[in-house]
Amino acid sequence: MSLDARVPIGPLSEKWTKCKNELKLVSPTNKRKYDIIVIGSGLAGASAAASLGELGYNVKVFCFQDSPRRAHSIAAQGGINAAKNYQNDGDSVGRLFYDTVKGGDFRAREANVYRLAEVSANIIDQCVAQGVPFAREYGGTLANRTFGGVLVSRTFYARGQTGQQLLLGAYSSLMRQVERGKVKLYSRHEMLDLVLVDGVARGVIARDLTNGNFEKHAAHAVLLCTGGYSNVFYLSTNAKGCNATAIWRAYKRGAYFGNPCFTQIHPTSIPQHGDYQSKLTLMSESLRNDGRVWVPKQKGDKRRPEAIPEGERDYYLERKYPTYGNMVPRDVASRNAKAVCDEGRGVSETGQAVYLDFADAIKRDGREVIRQKYGNLFHMYEKITGENPYHTPMKIYPAPHYTMGGLWVDYHLESTIPGLFVLGEANFSDHGANRLGASALMQGLADGYFIAPYTVGHHLAGRKLPKVSTDGPEFEEALRAAKGRVDRLLKINGKRSVDSFHRELGRIMWDKCGMSRSEAGLKEAIAKIRALREEFWNNVKIPGGNAELNQSLEQAGRVADFIELGELMCRDALNRRESCGGHFREESQTEENEAKRDDENYLYVSAWQHQGDDKEPTLHKEPLAFESIHLTQRSYK
Amino acid sequence: MEKKLNLTLKIWRQKGPQAQGRLVTYPVQGVSTDASFLEMLDVLNEELLKKGEEPVAFDHDCREGICGMCSLMINGQTHGPDRETTTCQLHMRRFKDGDTIVIEPWRAKSFPILKDLVVDRTAFDRVIAAGGYASVNVGNAQDANCILVGKESADRAMDAAACIGCGACVASCKNASAMLFVAAKVTHFAELPQGQPERYKRAQAMVAQMDAEGFGGCTNTYECEAACPAGIQVTTIAKLNREYLKSSFAYAEESKSSEGEG
Structure with a gap:
């Protein structure tokens, strides 16, 4: 099958308008005849479900948490980008588009990114209309701040809780549709399989996590809005429950997986401490607006940070990148932190940390100004580390945070399975090989509020979708498969906990497929992951049964999928013998150890097709063509 | 160490x-x-x-x-x-x-x-569904800066909107009252121009749902404020009480005139 991205022809700035004009419409009275399933209730899922409900479709929303309001979008701190140019600093749709494509190291689909920039302004309008309490100036207008990789202030924020407020906005719209009877909620439910009828996505198999009941749900379209897969690294900034099961089952049913190796390691997380650690906590990138990153010039300098005089400190980002300084994109900041730690100049007991210092900002602006901007983050930092960042520099280190890769989708956000749409972080589309700060919220809401509601309608109006019954053979087969898998897991009754497998997988991925990747390392990782998978299916221990709330069982299913996904990530990383964005191949670097892209050979999206559990997946390539942008090696100097 | x-x-x-x-x-x-x-x-x-x-x-x-x-x-x-x-x-x-x-x-x-330690808090979702929103469909929004919100109001709205819906207020209250939770949402909207059109209907509907879910009444012991991890203050409850009282008069009028809605 050849990949048709369905990008409209014509000038970049007119593509989305043209596309919308040509999309088929479902008449208002017919909308109530269509059922739509939305998996996941984060920004993408909640906004899509609310919008589709408003239009009159019958929507079912599934989430594994006890309430849709808990989806992990809620934890995004810093803000959301939009090309409003409210600061009169020369921002525009074109500039947001360019920054995003460049930030992604020219590995995103140009037309998708342009559309994202185009609708960004509508998102802010919509959120304000919903009552999202964005930060304001005294005159009552919206406030902005700046983020990494850009030279304008286009980021809108609600203290350090922007994700929370945007999600609660989408959640409130969603609950309004629940009240109207247009959306039905299935919380504490997990999707375990996708059901295809005549090659079209027509339903899902879900498990009620409170009692283990398997359910069959039919629909005319299925939307996966289940976020990313950073938890493949075990330790990440994701919530503990974040998982790849829905997209992985869809992959196994035929949806292609796009750029699985493109993962983002965020530069400013609280460093790891003990073996019992369960997650890494992010400190918002916005802190880099006022914090200065440094390490001692001397290797192994064990003095307290305050005791190290100015002249013996290396503000390495300011030194190497004078234009962007501490605000370089995330991949650049992370790689440089790793480099100085590898040189032996890292701080803290582990040597795996760098300082983020607010002393100068506090001296310049006063403690109160800093408290107003970052109070909750400082508070959180102190809670976790027991150190007060008003007095001593924060210690930070990179952590897995976001996955640019995801299921391959075309311009309609439809996967290679007709009727299966993928929104938000779960798809691969807009961020290329590295995502800029404050762009994830933008993409989730763009997909859910402004894109999917149109394109899903086109699918419904344009395809023949005969009535399907959940008693049909396809549903029965998928149900048997899902049940069989759970039975198999419960029967293993081995010796090792699910968590121990997850940790081991995480270590392999972090060491070999993390911030730095090499051919030898990746091959080794693939072999180790295969062995781990073998052991998992023979030696995992899951207490309890199916017919109850069983958190070990839930986790086991997710870890089993992560193990398989980890292998695909390594395979993709192995194939891409260039460095780009967050994907750094040791074999491909410049003399200054910066990432070296290879546009001649790798100017494409990798789209992997599943061929069977023990067969190698097939690689398809979607070539990337840049009509309006001149390709350059990124420079933030 | x-x-x-x-x-x-x-x-x-x-x-x-x-x-x-x-x-x-x-x-x-x-x-x-x-x-x-x-x-x-x-x-x-x-x-x-x-x-x-x-x-x-x-x-x-x-x-x-x-x-x-x-x-x-x-x-x-x-x-x-x-x-x-x-x-x-x-x-x-x-x-x-x-x-x-x-x-x-x-x-x-x-x-x-x-x-074990897992409880069902879906009652909170149903309380929000009763009125914890501004009824604006996607596509209706005007330019964001057309709605001016003074910094103080925006800050007060944000203080209330910071509620994380954990239910600690209910669990800490001897009456198992959900007043702080409801008050936080009502205050968030009451402080903003976007919340004004449905202000009274919201207070009435959310309180009615809160009662229907079986949450207890508030007897001003302030345990909820002490328990709240998001720092929601009991002044929001005073606000809710005022909103509720006013709405008892106003909502009757409002619902008469909005019967044609559809």
Whole structure:
């Protein structure tokens, strides 16, 4: 099958308008005849479900948490980008588009990114209309701040809780549709399989996590809005429950997986401490607006940070990148932190940390100004580390945070399975090989509020979708498969906990497929992951049964999928013998150890097709063509 | 500096919604003071697993204090001893070697126990569905800066909107009242111009749903404020009471004139 991205022809700035004009419409009275399933209730899922409900479709929303309001979008701190140019600093749709494509190291689909920039302004309008309490100036207008990789202030924020407020906005719209009877909620439910009828996505198999009941749900379209897969690294900034099961089952049913190796390691997380650690906590990138990153010039300098005089400190980002300084994109900041730690100049007991210092900002602006901007983050930092960042520099280190890769989708956000749409972080589309700060919220809401509601309608109006019954053979087969898998897991009754497998997988991925990747390392990782998978299916221990709330069982299913996904990530990383964005191949670097892209050979999206559990997946390539942008090696100097 | 603690845990175990529950004692050794409270429970669960016992079920997700999923009554205090701190952000350095820690689920009629420490808080979703929103469809919004909001109002709205919906206010209240939760949402909208059109209807509908869910009344003991990890203040309850009272008059008028809506 050849990949048709369905990008409209014509000038970049007119593509989305043209596309919308040509999309088929479902008449208002017919909308109530269509059922739509939305998996996941984060920004993408909640906004899509609310919008589709408003239009009159019958929507079912599934989430594994006890309430849709808990989806992990809620934890995004810093803000959301939009090309409003409210600061009169020369921002525009074109500039947001360019920054995003460049930030992604020219590995995103140009037309998708342009559309994202185009609708960004509508998102802010919509959120304000919903009552999202964005930060304001005294005159009552919206406030902005700046983020990494850009030279304008286009980021809108609600203290350090922007994700929370945007999600609660989408959640409130969603609950309004629940009240109207247009959306039905299935919380504490997990999707375990996708059901295809005549090659079209027509339903899902879900498990009620409170009692283990398997359910069959039919629909005319299925939307996966289940976020990313950073938890493949075990330790990440994701919530503990974040998982790849829905997209992985869809992959196994035929949806292609796009750029699985493109993962983002965020530069400013609280460093790891003990073996019992369960997650890494992010400190918002916005802190880099006022914090200065440094390490001692001397290797192994064990003095307290305050005791190290100015002249013996290396503000390495300011030194190497004078234009962007501490605000370089995330991949650049992370790689440089790793480099100085590898040189032996890292701080803290582990040597795996760098300082983020607010002393100068506090001296310049006063403690109160800093408290107003970052109070909750400082508070959180102190809670976790027991150190007060008003007095001593924060210690930070990179952590897995976001996955640019995801299921391959075309311009309609439809996967290679007709009727299966993928929104938000779960798809691969807009961020290329590295995502800029404050762009994830933008993409989730763009997909859910402004894109999917149109394109899903086109699918419904344009395809023949005969009535399907959940008693049909396809549903029965998928149900048997899902049940069989759970039975198999419960029967293993081995010796090792699910968590121990997850940790081991995480270590392999972090060491070999993390911030730095090499051919030898990746091959080794693939072999180790295969062995781990073998052991998992023979030696995992899951207490309890199916017919109850069983958190070990839930986790086991997710870890089993992560193990398989980890292998695909390594395979993709192995194939891409260039460095780009967050994907750094040791074999491909410049003399200054910066990432070296290879546009001649790798100017494409990798789209992997599943061929069977023990067969190698097939690689398809979607070539990337840049009509309006001149390709350059990124420079933030 | 990191230290190791030996602790005695008394944890509520309950097989299912209908089952009889009881406190079970578990000793745990060598808990790092740098570990979070939930990581301490992770360590316990790994040990139980090794012994062939079923791990303790508890709700958690983001583990950074914002999703509102974690919910433990620790030594009789919701989210434990620290103010404005969720259970997941509580760290073991807060405890002493040799301590006994009693861990229970939220207890309220409207939050039935599902298993061990896991409770059902969907009542909160239904309260929000009753009116915790501004009714604006996608596509209707004007330019964001057409709606001016003074910084003070915006800040007050944000203070109230910071609620994470964890339910600690209910669990800490002797009446199991959800007034603080409802008040936070009503205040958030009442402070903003976007919330004005449905201001009275919202107060009426959310309070009615709160009552229908079986939450108790407020008797001004302020436990909820002390328990709230998001720092929501009881002044919001005073605000809710004013909104509710005003709406009792105004809403009757409003509903008469809005009958043609559809």
